[in-house]
Structures are given as C-alpha cells and as structure tokens.
Amino acid sequence: MARYSFDGTDIAGDIAGKYGFDGDLVAIFATPTQAVVDKWHHYIPLYDRYFSRFRNRPVRFLEIGVSQGGSLSMWRKYFGEDAVLFGIDVNPKCAAFNGHSAQVRIGSQDDAEFLARVVSEMGGVDIVLDDGSHQMDHIRSSLASLFPALSMGGIYVIEDLHTAYWDTFGGGAHSDGNFFVEVRKIIDDMHHWYSGRVPNDPQRAQTVTGLHIHDSMVVIDKGQVYQPTHSKVGRV
C-alpha cells in the first residue's frame, strides 16, 4: 500500500484541491493527535456527504475496526457529544480505548450474537461503518447481521473494498467471493419488480432504498421501499 501513501505535507490542501472539499472534517482528520487514524483522502468528503445530516444529534454509530482508536476520536469530534459511539474489534488490546471517545467492545464482526448484544446495548443503530478485517466473508456476514438491525433512514457503509479484488481477502477480479458480486444481488433485488425474479433477500428488497458505489466504498441506504408507480402529467 506504500505506493498510495501521500508524500506531501498539506493533507487539507490535497483534499481541497482534488475533491473541492474543505469542511471541518478535513481539519479534524488532518490535525495530529495522540490517536493514530489512517484514512484515504477521498473518503473525507464522502463521509461528510453521507454523515453530515446526523451531526450534533443522538445518532447511534457503530464502527467495525478500532485499531489505535484514532477514527473513534475523529468521529466524536465530528458527530458531537450527543452521539452514541461504539467501536468493535477482535483484538483484545483495543479494550484500552474503551471510554476514551467511545465505547469499545471486543468480539468478531462475524459473530452474530456478539453484534446483536452490542446493538442492544447501543439501543439500536443508525450508521454502521465496516472498517474491520476486510475479509469478504466477514463483510457479508456483518451485513447480514447488522443491516436488519439498522434503523429506517439509517446507512450502512463498507470501506476499503479494493480488497474485493485481492484473493488474500477472499476476493479476486473474477471470484464469486468478490463483494461486488453481493452488490449485484442487491441491485437485482432493488429491481425485482421489473425482472419478475424472486429477490435473493426479500427483506433487503423491501428496505434498500439506495446504493452508492465509490472507489473502495459502498453506501447502502435503508428505508421503506414502495412498489414503484408513475403518472403522466400534462396535456397529451
């Protein structure tokens, strides 16, 4: 990954120059603190695009993957004190970050019972950000567990999906394990009205209202899906 490392010093200038974004998440991200955070520059405006409507509200936010605690610290500054922030990680050392900026719980993202306990403790969940193992089977199993638990109006974000093209993560350009094969199933389910096919996942067919694909990031909107209808308006 070294070839993608930013070799300049002006992180904010790089993000503003390339992506036209200078919101306060840039300063929050780019200002060094004790807690290390490592994010791709193009994610910063995307986070703001999808997360800004939840700021300064009691949003329930769950990040999979705590590492050195840096992102949880960033999210606390971004979302504000009213946010219910939880991070989970399989590494027991991450328990050291519990109570710093967020609650941290130790367990695996492919453990459905563990995830259910965490969501129950949170009182529900409005945003999931999967920055965990990036293993394809883990990404799919977390989505299967957590998407049904997500509130209506909530969003599910999976990042670092360049790993979908790498066999070391269970992916590969032509592999059935590639997470974008699952994404295609979600797209098909969104359009089941027109294909006449039985949805792969009936619940998702009723609750996925949008799907956004960016470089290495997928964002899934949850809400009530209605049978589509159209009207012809005006004189013919």
Ligand SMILES: C[S@@+](CC[C@H](N)C(=O)[O-])C[C@H]1O[C@@H](n2cnc3c(N)ncnc32)[C@H](O)[C@@H]1O
């Ligand atoms: C990319 S790091 C997270 C970085 C952090 N979100 C940040 O931006 O600062 C990935 C983390 O996922 C954790 N992880 C790996 N396998 C996991 C699993 N099965 N369940 C939960 N966390 C896992 C690793 O221990 C590691 O801390």
